[in-house]
Amino acid sequence: MTPAVARSAGPAEHTAQTAAPAGWEAAARARAARLEELLxxxxxxxxxxxxHTLFDADAxxxxxxxxxxxxxxxxLGAELVPLEHGGLLTRADLLAQTLRPVFRRDVGLGFSLAITSLSAASPVWAAGTAAQRRHLADLLRGGGRAAVLHHELAHANAILRHEFTATAAPDGGFRLDGRKDVILDAARARARVVYARTDPARGPRSHSVLLLDAEEAPGGGERRLPRVPTSGMRGALYSGLEFTDxxxxxxxxxxxxGEGVPLALRTLQVSRGLVCGVLTAAAxxxxxxxxxxVTTGRGGPLARRWTKPLAGVFADLLACDSMATVVLRALSLLPARSQLAAAAVTYVVPDLLRENLEELTTVLGARRFQHRSPEYGALDRLARDLPLAGLGHTGAAAxxxxxxxxxxxxxERSWLAEEEPPPELFRKGAELPPLDYRLLGVAGGxxxxxxxxxxxxxxxAPARGAGGRHAVLAELAEGFTGELRALREQCRTLPAYGATRLADPAVCVLSDRYCLIAAAAAVLGVWEAQDGTDPFLADTAWAVLALSRIGGRLGIPVPHLPDGCRExxxxxxxxxxxxxRGCDLDATLLAR
Structure with missing residues (x-):
């Protein structure tokens, strides 16, 4: 499609001198392809x-x-270390590409070897000293692990309960106390990144971040707690740590x-967006x-009864990939403005994936109970892994x-008034700046x-009266824009923010609606950015189906699907x- 109006370049947050070399994307894709082949x-x-082997280990x-x-x-550890510190990490969207072969096979393995260590390392990349960064970079590049001991950011569950306190010591250091029972790889990680309370008063400066080395720890004051069995990621090793003086x-x-909470809010954007991007590979x-x-033993197209659920789930996965990819790219291109989008993707993608798994149960039928079957056991396993991946109630609350x-x-200030983002945000192959944790912002962006x-x-808009699929796409786009207008009017009447607002279901519904609007925006942006290289993505069918499903969830009027669109x-x-080929935007070539 040739847009009626060219997309505005919008405000960029990096100069041309800091743009990433074009070779980064090709190199990351080559490493992902090699990993897929090795696995x-x-x-x-x-x-x-x-x-078969991975399911057996999980069982x-x-x-x-x-x-x-x-x-x-x-x-693989080098993928988690920024290029400036001797690693391979250039952009978050490219890191997602390199990790997908792992998550396509085993979510717990991906968390243990990548997500947890990156979450632990992120505050160090953002605010650590040169010595801290060098030490952690050497550890991860050498195959070591890092564990993160988080404080409670939202509603508690077993993963978040308990916290640590660090009191000032006469020598200028701290005395650490506290206990946490459920920490991924607590027993195997040499580096521990601890979010500890350093101020008894509640507030944004209540916690600080400490980087500990298990091999350099003194003899007393630490107790390793036993392993904790979990319902999901059963092969991952969760255990606890207790510190006393x-x-x-x-x-x-x-x-x-006192910088712990701001650091967590800034750096969680990366891990949240990354988790959403890689879990689409598991789905x-x-x-x-x-x-x-439904196709084994038969050729030709899908039977009519399976067309609707399977095409719908496929469209949803493309929508999830669109939103996650855009958010991960924004971390490089618009780092000071990405927090809202990172929260939205973490809210939308888990819900879509859970709904998709429910739809696929009707297709798989009794086969889904073959838990250890390589062919059909993935659904039950992913359903168990999703909540532990931080994408359940606790993640939604955060x-x-x-x-x-x-x-x-x-x-009051942004919706229907803000300038569009740079077109490179949506364009595959566009050169982007490197991910710089130090530039990530919090709110107000x-x-x-x-x-x-x-x-x-x-x-x-000019296509709305022309008929055909473009007209339906235009109607959908206008429908979501109308919903944004209505949401703006409702949110303008909200009172000043207070501690009780998160407990108000009516306010939470407004955030639900916003997140779905954001998902629709990502789909439209990705579709518009297609250059025709992939005829399927350049066509309107997938975008129309994806937006229709998002609109149905939002409850806005949705036009009838054009004939042949779902098929x-x-x-x-x-x-x-x-x-x-994979069911992602790249149609990734899979090992077989």
Missing amino acids: GDPYDNANPHGL RGVPPRLTEQLLADTG FPVPADALVGRT DTVLHSAVRA CQAVIVPQLRALA GDFLSASLVGSAARL QVADELVRRYRTG
């Missing part, structure tokens, strides 16, 4: 890194040691005293198993804690996704399954 055919029972509650060693030997040197402090495996279930306080200000939605709707999406899904 091999997931359905080959003789493959030591295949689903026995043990880590898949051979696969862990393979990933360590390939240098534990001495911590002054040079363990990351950033300044991709489930969708492939559902297509296998996202609302970011979004709700901003609603009134967004309605506006809303580039709603601005993009308004621009997309304006460019599509076209279903045909592409079957084609990808039969040619060994």
